Amino acid sequence: MAHAKEAEIFNRDESKVNWHDKALWFVRNKRDKAGSNVKGWEELRNLASAIKANVLSNLDNYLVQFEENAKKNGVHVHWAANAEEHNKIVHSILSKHKVEKVVKSKSMLTEECHLNPYLEANGIEVVDTDLGERIVQLAKEPPSHIVLPAIHKTKEEVDVLFQEHLNTKPSNGDPQYLTSEARKHLREKFLKADAAITGVNFAVADTGGVVVCTNEGNADMGTHLAKVHIACMGMEKIIPQEKHLGVFLRLLARSATGQLITTYSSHFNKPAPGTEMHIVIVDNGRTKQLSRDDFRASLHCIRCGACMNTCPIYRRSGGHSYKTTIPGPIGSILSPGIDLKKNSSLPFASTLCGSCSDVCPVKINIHEQLYQWRQIITKEVKQPVVKKSVLKITGRVLANSKMYGFMGKSARFMLKHMPRFMIYSKLNAWGKARELPKVKDGNFDEWYKKRQKNE
Template sequence: MAHAQEATTFNENESKVNWHDKALWFVRQKRDKAAFNVKGWETLRDLASAIKANVMSNLDIYLEEFEANAIKNGVTVHWAKDAEEHNKIVHGILQKTNVKKIVKSKSMLTEECHLNPYLEANGIEVIDTDLGERIVQLAEEPPSHIVLPAIHKTKEEVDELFQEHLGTKPCNGDPQYLTDEARKHLRNKFLKADAAVTGVNFAIAETGGIVVCTNEGNADMGAHLAKVHIACMGMEKLIPQEKHLGVFLRLLARSATGQPITTYSSHFNKPAPGTEMHIVIVDNGRTEQLSREDFRASLHCIRCGACMNTCPIYRRSGGHSYNATIPGPIGSILSPGKDLTKHSDLPFASTLCGSCSDVCPVKINIHEQLYKWRQIITKDVPQPIVKKSVLKVTGNVLANSKMYDFVGKSSRFMLKHTPRFLVYSKLNTWGKERELPEVKNGNFDEWYKKRKKNE
C-alpha cells in the first residue's frame, strides 16, 4: 500500500491520531526549550554539519584509520557490502562461538538489514532489550520511530500486550508497573544471553572506539555480561577525533528527547579479557547515496528523530505508513535512493514547510532534497493519470493570468455564497478541523492596482 493509503488507515482512529500528534509535538517543544538554553546552539549545528561534510569528503581515509586503530585495540573488524552480507557475518560469528541466545540494544541498522528474522530462522533467540523495541517485537511490528519505536502504542495497549506475552496483571496502563515487569523479564534474558548486539551512534577514527547512547543502560548490560559483543555500524557513523564527540553529544539528546544528554553515553574501545568484540561496518547503499551530489548530505544524519517530531505529515500519518525502516522526512530521502519505484510516493508525503531542516542538528537541507526527489521521480517514474491530469490543469491555470483571475473570482464567489453544509462536506477534509479563511471581495492584484491608482 502507498503512503496515502496507509495514512488513511491510521487516521481511522481519530482520537489516537490526535494523541499521537500531541505526544510528538510535546517532544518537539522539549527540544526547543533544550536548544534555547544552550549558548551557541547554532554554532554547534554549524560545527556538526562541517565535521560530517569533512567525513563524507574523506570517508575512505577515515574508514581505514578507524579499522587500523580498532584492530590495534584487539577488535575484529568486518566489512559488509549489503544487508545480506551483514546478516551472514553476524550469523557466522554466532555460529563460531556456538551462540544460541542474544540480546540486542536498539539498532536501526539491524532493523534495516532485517537481522532479527534472519537469525530466528537459523534457530537463534533474539531479544530486543530497549523497552520500546521489546514492545514492538512482542507485537510483531516494526518500529514506527527511530528514537521512540513504540510511540504509536498507548499505555493501555502495552498493558494488554504484556498481559498476553508476559503474564502480567491488568493495571489500566500503569507505566511504573509495566516498566517494573519489563525489567524483571529482560533481566533474566540478559543473564542467559551468550552474545550482545549493539548499534553504533558514533565511531571515532582517531581511537578505533565506538560510542553507544542509551537511556536504559541496556547496551552496557548486554555487552558487559556476554562473552561476545557485536557492534553493527553504518559506515557514515564516523567522526574524525575524540574531541569532536562533545559537539554531537550536546546536539543528539536535546534534538531527540529534549534531554541535556542521554543517561548513558558508553565508550567501547576494546574487548575485556576473555571476551570478543566485533565491529561490522556496513555499506548497504551508502556509497551510492554518497555519489549523489544532491543527496550526499542526508548521510550526515545522526538519527535523532527531530525531523519526525516536527513533521505535520509524520505526526498525523504514523511511522508505519512509510513502509520503510527510517520513516519521516529523512527516511523519505534515504528510501528512494535504495528503491525508487517502491518508495516514489514518500518525497510527496511532505508539505515542504522546512520545519524538518530548521530542527535538524546537523543542518541537513531535508525539504530541499525532498523537492529534488520529486523532480527526479516525476521524470523517471510513471505517475497516476488523475495526478498528472490535475497538475496539468493547475499548471495551465497558473501560467495564464486571465485564466488565473477567472478561477480566483469564481472560487471566491462560490465560497462566499455556497451554503455552509456544502462547503464543509466530506469533500472538504481540511474543513473538518478548521475554518476556511474569510473570503474577501477582491484579490491582491486588484488591491495593489487600486492602491497605486490612489497614490
C-alpha cells in the same frame, strides 16, 4: 500502498492521532528549550555539519584508519556490502560460538537489514532490550520512530500487551508497574544470553573505538554479561577524533529528547579478557547515496529523530505509514535512493515548510532534498493520469494572469452560491476532513489596485 493511503488508516482513530501529535510536539518543545540554553548552539550545529562533510569527503581514509586502530585493540572488523552479507557475517560469528540466545540494544541498522527474522529463522532467540523496542517486538511490529519506537502505542495498549506476553496483572496502564515488570522479564534474558548485539552511534577513527548511547543501560548490561559483543554500524557513523564527541554528544540528546545528554554514553574500545568484540561495517546503499551530489548530505544524519518530532505530516500520519525502516522527513530522502518506484510517494509526504531543516542538529537541508526528489520522481516514475492532467491545467492557469483572475472569480462565486452537497463532494479531497474558509468579495490584486487609486 502510497503514503497517503497508509496515513488514512492511521487517521481513523482521531483521538489517537491527536495524542500522537501532541506527544511529539512536546518533545520538539523540549528540544528547543534544551538548545536555547547552550551558548553557541548554532555554532555547534555548524561545526557538526562541517565535521560530517569532512568525513564524507575522506570516508575511505577514515574507515581504513578506524579498522587499523580497532584491530590493534584486539577487535575483529568485518565488512558487508549489503544487508544479506551483514546478516550472514553476524550469523557466522554466533554459529562459531554456538550461540542460542542473543540480547540486542537499539540498532536501526539491524532493523534496516532485517537481522532479527534472519537469526530467528536460523534457530537463534533474539530479544530487543530497549523497552520501546521490546514493546514493538512483542507486538510483532516494526518501530514507528527511530528514538521513540513505541510512540504510537498508549500505556493502556502496552498494559494489554504485557498481560498477554508477560502474564502481568491489569494495571490501567501504570507506567511504574509496567516498567518494573519489563525489568524483571529482561533481567532473566540478560543473564541467560550467550551474545550481545549493539548498534553504533559514533565510531572514532583515531582510537578504533565505538560509542553507544542509551537511556536505559541495556547496551552495557548485555555487553558486560555476554562473552561475545557484535557492534553493527553504517559506514557513515565515523567521526575523525575522540575530541569531536564533545560536539555530537551535546547535540544528539538535546535534539532527540530534550535531555542534556543521554544517561549512558558508553565507550567500547577493546574486548574484556576472555571475551570477543566484533564490528561489522555496512554499506547497503550508502556509497550510492554518497555519489549523488544533491543527496549526499543526508548521510550527515546522526539519527536523533528531531525532524520527525517537528514534521506536521509525520506527527499526524504515524511512522508505520511510511513503510520504511527510517520514517519521516529524513527517511523520505534515504528511501527513494534505495527503491525509487516503491518509495516514490514519500517525498510528497511533506509541506516543504522547512521545519525539519531548522531543527536538524547537523544542518541537513532536508526540505530542499525532498523537493529535489520530487523533480526526479515526476520524470522517472509514471504518475497517475488524473494528477498529471490536473497539474498540467494548473500550470497553464498559473502562467496566465487573466486566466488566473477568471478562475479565481469563478471559484469564489461557486463557493458562495453552490449548494453544500456539490462543494463537499468526492472531488473535494480537502473538504473530507476540513471546513473550507469563508469566501470574501474580491481578491488581493483587486484590493491592492483599489488601495493604490485611493492613495
